[in-house]
Amino acid sequence: MAKPTAYSSQVSVPLPDETELREALGEGYDSDRALNVVKMFAGTGDFLPALIGMVRAIFGADDIDAQHREVIILRAAAVLDVPYEWQANEQMARNAGLTAEEIERIAADGPVSGLRDEWLLLTTATDEMLTRATLTDATLQRLLDGFGPTTTRRYIATIAWFSLLSLFLNATRVPFEDTDKIGSRTSPLE
Secondary structure: OOOOOOOOOOOOOOOOOHHHHHHHHOOOOOOOOOOHHHHHHHOOHHHHHHHHHHHHHHHHOOOOOHHHHHHHHHHHHHHHOOHHHHHHHHHHHHHOOOOHHHHHHHOOOOOOOOOOHHHHHHHHHHHHHHHHOOOOHHHHHHHHHHHHHHHHHHHHHHHHHHHHHHHHHHHHOOOOOOOOOOOOOOOOOO
8 A cells, every 4th residue: 555646557537628617517617626536426417316314414514624534535545456546535644634644644555554543443444445355343442432333333334435536536536636626625515
């Protein structure tokens, strides 16, 4: 594992054209602000409401701490080698308050160290789910003890979502953002 760098493939799924994007995303669509991942979602037809709904749920949940979410996202990007996800969320993580050193530690090969205990727990849970397709009893118990059943379910769903999203991003080869669309955002839907 390490910080992802770039796609090595030659073929990609094209982003929808501007007409298709305006039709799918409605009057609020702004080509200059819409992230490429949202544009690619727009090309999924009837899947779009469910995909956007999941993003809204994860980025809008009161009990999902923004820093925790970014730790999960960056670790998923590192484990699954997802360059688009890393590019977009490295800035969002900084916007949520993570330091450059903390972000680098999240991309470490092997177990992560040197971070807050709850971040280490979330990187461990992310590693286990993305490499073993489950959690060990010890990790699950630590999640339950630290966050309670409801928030534990939400963190597990968040890790699972970023697994699905990572596969989608890599398989479609969502293009990198070529301008700073992130700015001060901590959510792709802001």
